[in-house]
Amino acid sequence: MITFDDVQAAARRLDGVAHRTPVITSGALDEATGAGRVLLKAENLQRVGAFKFRGAYNAISTLKPEDRARGVATVSSGNHAQAVSLAARLHEIPAVILMPEDAPAGKLAATRGYGAEVVPFDRYGVVRDELLEQLVAERGLTPIHPYDNPYVMAGQGTVALELIEDAGPLDVLLVCLGGGGLLSGCATATAALSPDTRIIGVEPEAGDDFVRSLAAGERVAIEVPRTIADGQQTNMPGELTFPVIQQLVDEVITVSDAEIVTAMKLLFERAKVVAEPSGACAFAALLAGKVEANGLRVGVTISGGNVTAARFAELVA
Amino acid sequence: MITFDDVQAAARRLDGVAHRTPVITSGALDEATGAGRVLLKAENLQRVGAFKFRGAYNAISTLKPEDRARGVATVSSGNHAQAVSLAARLHEIPAVILMPEDAPAGKLAATRGYGAEVVPFDRYGVVRDELLEQLVAERGLTPIHPYDNPYVMAGQGTVALELIEDAGPLDVLLVCLGGGGLLSGCATATAALSPDTRIIGVEPEAGDDFVRSLAAGERVAIEVPRTIADGQQTNMPGELTFPVIQQLVDEVITVSDAEIVTAMKLLFERAKVVAEPSGACAFAALLAGKVEANGLRVGVTISGGNVTAARFAELVA
Numbered sequence: 001m002i003t004f005d006d007v008q009a010a011a012r013r014l015d016g017v018a019h020r021t022p023v024i025t026s027g028a029l030d031e032a033t034g035a036g037r038v039l040l041k042a043e044n045l046q047r048v049g050a051f052k053f054r055g056a057y058n059a060i061s062t063l064k065p066e067d068r069a070r071g072v073a074t075v076s077s078g079n080h081a082q083a084v085s086l087a088a089r090l091h092e093i094p095a096v097i098l099m100p101e102d103a104p105a106g107k108l109a110a111t112r113g114y115g116a117e118v119v120p121f122d123r124y125g126v127v128r129d130e131l132l133e134q135l136v137a138e139r140g141l142t143p144i145h146p147y148d149n150p151y152v153m154a155g156q157g158t159v160a161l162e163l164i165e166d167a168g169p170l171d172v173l174l175v176c177l178g179g180g181g182l183l184s185g186c187a188t189a190t191a192a193l194s195p196d197t198r199i200i201g202v203e204p205e206a207g208d209d210f211v212r213s214l215a216a217g218e219r220v221a222i223e224v225p226r227t228i229a230d231g232q233q234t235n236m237p238g239e240l241t242f243p244v245i246q247q248l249v250d251e252v253i254t255v256s257d258a259e260i261v262t263a264m265k266l267l268f269e270r271a272k273v274v275a276e277p278s279g280a281c282a283f284a285a286l287l288a289g290k291v292e293a294n295g296l297r298v299g300v301t302i303s304g305g306n307v308t309a310a311r312f313a314e315l316v317a
Numbered sequence: 318m319i320t321f322d323d324v325q326a327a328a329r330r331l332d333g334v335a336h337r338t339p340v341i342t343s344g345a346l347d348e349a350t351g352a353g354r355v356l357l358k359a360e361n362l363q364r365v366g367a368f369k370f371r372g373a374y375n376a377i378s379t380l381k382p383e384d385r386a387r388g389v390a391t392v393s394s395g396n397h398a399q400a401v402s403l404a405a406r407l408h409e410i411p412a413v414i415l416m417p418e419d420a421p422a423g424k425l426a427a428t429r430g431y432g433a434e435v436v437p438f439d440r441y442g443v444v445r446d447e448l449l450e451q452l453v454a455e456r457g458l459t460p461i462h463p464y465d466n467p468y469v470m471a472g473q474g475t476v477a478l479e480l481i482e483d484a485g486p487l488d489v490l491l492v493c494l495g496g497g498g499l500l501s502g503c504a505t506a507t508a509a510l511s512p513d514t515r516i517i518g519v520e521p522e523a524g525d526d527f528v529r530s531l532a533a534g535e536r537v538a539i540e541v542p543r544t545i546a547d548g549q550q551t552n553m554p555g556e557l558t559f560p561v562i563q564q565l566v567d568e569v570i571t572v573s574d575a576e577i578v579t580a581m582k583l584l585f586e587r588a589k590v591v592a593e594p595s596g597a598c599a600f601a602a603l604l605a606g607k608v609e610a611n612g613l614r615v616g617v618t619i620s621g622g623n624v625t626a627a628r629f630a631e632l633v634a
Contacts, residue, residue: 022339024362044589045341106586265626269423272361272622274589305589309582313630 001244002150004192007157007185010058014158017090018054021045023167024302028270033286035293039170040267040283041163044274044305048110050231051159051182051303052076052083052146058155059144060087068093073141075099075132077123077230078107079304080146085116096141098131104230106308123233124224147181148238157185161193163299169194171296174282176303177201177210177252178232180241186301187248197299201245201252202285204229204260204278210245210252213237228257228315231278231304253291255284263287265316267302277315279304318561319467321509324474324502327375331475334407335371338362340484341619345587350603352610356487357588358480361596361622365427367548368476368499368620369393369400369463375472376461377404385410390458392416392449394440394547395424396621397463402433413458415448421547423625440550441541464498465555474502478510480616486511488613491599493620494518494527494569495549497558503618504565514616518562518569519602521546521577521595527562527569530554545574545632548595548621570608572601580604582633584619594632596621 024040043051060072071094074084081097088095095116099108100123112118121131136143145152159182160173173190175183183201190197203210207225213236221236237245245252255263260277263284267273275283283300285291291298307315341357360368377389388411391401398414405412412433416425417440429435438448453460462469476499477490490507492500500518507514520527524542530553538553554562562569572580577594580601584590592600600617602608608615624632 019342022362025336027364042589045339047344049587049589268591268626268629269624270366272359272366272591274585274591307586309585309629309633312585312626313633316626316630 002154002185002188004188006150006154007161007189010054010154011158011161013058013061014054014155017057019046020162023163024271024273026271032266032270033293035286035298036295037297038286039163039167039297039299040271040273041159041299041301042273043159044279044302048079048082048086049304049306050079050083051156052079053086054158055152055155055181056080056083056144057087057090059149059151060091062151063142067142070140070142071095072144073097073132073136074144074146075128076146077233078103079231079306081111082107082114084144085111085114089115096135096139098128098135104308104311107306147179148240150240152181153185153241155185156182157189159301160186160189164190164193167299170197170299172198172200172291172293173299174200174202174286174291175301176232176278176281177203178278179234180210180238180245182301182303183249184241184244187244191248198250199248200291201249202282203252203254204232204281205254205256207232207234208254209234209236211254213242214246214252229260229278229281231276232281253285255281255288259284259288261315273302274305274307275302276304276307319471319502319505321505323467323471324478324506327371327471328475328478330375330378331371331472334374336363337479340480341588341590343588349583349587350610352603352615353612354614355603356480356484356614356616357590358476358616358618359590360476361591361619365396365399365403366621366623367396367400368473369396370403371475372469372472372498373397373400373461374404374407376466376468377408379468380459384459387457387459388412389461390414390449390453391461391463392445393463394550395420396548396623398428399424399431401461402428402431406432413452413456415445415452421625421628424623464496465557467557470498470502470558472502473499474506476618477503477506481507481510484616487514487616489515489517489608489610490616491517491519491603491608492618493549493595493598494520495595496551497527497555497562499618499620500566501558501561504561508565516566517608518566519599520569520571521549521598522571522573524549524551525571526551526553528571530559531563531569546577546595546598548593549598570602572598572605576601576605578632590619591622591624592619593621593624
């Protein structure tokens with residue numbers, strides 16, 4: 001289990017490197033959801049366009065010099081790939097990224113743009129963790145797991161740390177949930193700073209591995225989910241993230257792809273917020289009325305904004 | 318001429334009422350423009366989705382009680398309409414808004430949504446100022462001009478005041494220019510706070526009334542411009558804004574509709590910023606290479622974000 005100290009240590013390492021992203025409020029969102037105040041933590045405005053930069057940078061910061069020199073590797077559907085690529089460049093070390101060959105073109109290009117070597121793979125044909133192990137062994141690289149790494153989890157926890165520092169205590173916190181890095185870190189920070197907050201994770205309907213695993217009391221694997229929320233296509237809770245979430249999170253709920261698109265459109269039109277499908281997931285749950293929010297102060301992570309204009313146009317058409 | 322004291326007084330009236338909008342930075346925008354640092358003042362995140370709220374609220378705040386009681390009126394293509402409507406509601410007074418019948422549907426609906434009475438007119442068939450005079454005389458209302466009002470100008474100046482307070486001195490400031498309310502106010506604040514800043518106004522090619530007027534040394538009227546930048550369809554500089562701009566602004570330049578769309582798309586994809594066409598105008602000039610920005614600290618107003626998802630999709634297609 002990570003501790004609040006780990007999150008605070010991550011915050012010190014990220015100070016002046018990561019953006020302290022704004023908390024965005026909008027009367028229109030309050031009206032649309034019935035919440036007393038919706039407080040969006042705009043991680044779409046983070047470096048690389050998603051919260052993932054925090055965890056990746058924090059993890060690379062703590063590597064031993066000899067490990068840094070050989071470089072890092074990871075496997076990611078997109079935002080973590082860009083995050084490791086940029087964090088490695090800032091540390092002036094090599095990075096090799098395994099990316100699904102059907103990842104959004106913009107994400108593939110951006111990852112290469114930050115300087116990493118990209119190795120594509122078939123998302124539906126291989127076990128991604130095994131592929132990563134093989135690469136790491138062959139090249140002597142240090143793996144930076146997208147979520148099952150205590151430094152990654154602690155780094156992502158600075159999202160909730162900043163949100164609560166800047167906006168004050170929350171009644172409810174809604175967090176986008178894929179592998180559980182963001183949720184486990186945010187739950188750790190929130191339990192320390194705002195212990196009465198109800199903490200809720202939100203995953204896509206097709207990727208309800210956390211809902212099933214929490215019900216079963218153990219980690220359950222599902223089929224690789226097919227959803228527009230390409231940042232949440234993990235098929236099983238993390239080994240390290242799951243116990244944190246079991247202990248600290250009040251509930252995990254799901255949203256449909258259609259609910260995500262409705263949320264993306266409202267965020268665009270009324271809050272001027274660009275959210276990618278996975279980034280709009282937590283807000284989608286609030287907007288769809290799946291959370292008791294009446295008159296409450298509701299923190300919502302907008303976890304990323306990496307969607308092309310063309311893809312956005314296609315989704316909202 | 319308004320003074321810096323007027324802008325500071327407006328800032329005090331707006332404190333706790335208007336949003337102090339964030340200054341957004343992005344390595345991708347620096348790379349795309351060659352600027353040392355692009356500093357976006359995100360007025361798309363202002364109440365009503367545009368800077369116009371500042372001026373309208375400031376102007377209504379200073380009305381005498383007897384004038385307030387009878388109500389206010391204005392004529393506007395959209396954002397000022399919403400601004401007056403909301404500012405009037407916050408002061409609990411009536412508002413009547415003359416709006417072009419071809420204004421974006423979302424803007425018409427939002428204006429009514431804030432509680433104002435909307436009176437549509439034919440943008441290309443009447444002189445808008447005469448129409449407003451008639452309405453005001455008939456109903457005993459106080460007109461809140463979209464830009465030719467010293468309190469409106471001073472209110473808009475708080476955009477640059479906040480930008481410089483939050484981001485520090487600028488080498489260049491690029492401001493979207495329609496009637497000149499935002500530019501005259503921002504120039505007044507910038508001249509006081511960051512006197513070495515080069516201040517540049519940006520208007521659509523089809524609406525180059527300021528370029529022509531500055532060249533002529535007097536206010537020149539043009540045809541009502543046909544441009545996607547519906548917030549900048551004024552056809553003549555303001556009587557009060559023009560002398561301020563003549564004295565304090567270094568240059569006024571123009572951008573094409575195509576350059577505006579390219580800017581909207583890049584802002585969306587790389588900065589996660591939703592800008593309406595008029596809101597992207599200043600950044601479009603920077604992106605199109607029309608401003609010497611190499612290595613410089615360039616402040617850019619994103620003046621508004623009121624564009625529907627459908628319209629955005631249509632423009633970037």
